[in-house]
Amino acid sequence: MNKILIVDDEPNILLSLEFLFKKEGYRVFIARDGEEAMGIIKENGPDLVILDIMMPKVDGYEVCRYLKKNHKNVKVVFLTAKSKQQDIQKGMEMGADLYLTKPFSTKDLVNKVKGLIN
Template sequence: MNKILIVDDEPNILLSLEFLFKKEGYKVYIARDGEEAMGIIETNIPELVILDIMMPKVDGYEVCKHIKLHHANVKVIFISAKSKQQEIEKGLSLGADLYVTKPFSTKDLVGKVKSILN
């Protein structure tokens, strides 16, 4: 069973994505900020992290750097309201496998996760 970590400071996004991916058969972990995410990653290495950028304590860019430095095989999908081309390029240059702008289609996101993990 693939493990997914969802990191976002918006409770409604966390809840809806957690429900959706559990329904699809994934083991789901959730974190409300980057610091909590890095703690989870060290104890339960996921195959994929769905990661917001703008969060308290540690932002998504820093979490992505940490993941790619210590767990290079973990896939990263950024989901963010930051939609400028330079922000998207920054996310991808840090090693993200995909950058999805908010608002997004949850159905499309599930499809993209499946294709990245298979």
């Protein structure tokens, strides 16, 4: 069973994505900030991380940097409100496998995640 970590400081997004991916048969972990996310990554080694950028304590860029340095095989999907071209470029340059902006289509997100880890 593939493991997904969802990292976002918005409870509604965490709850809806957790439900959605569990329904799709994934083992799902959630974190409310980057600091919590790094602890879960160390303990559970997810296959894919869905990552917001703007979060308290440790932002998504820092989590992505940590992943690319220490867990190179983990896929990274940025899911963020930061939609400027320079934000997207920075995310991709940091090693994101996918960069999606909010608002987003859940169906599209599920299909793209399946394409990355199946």
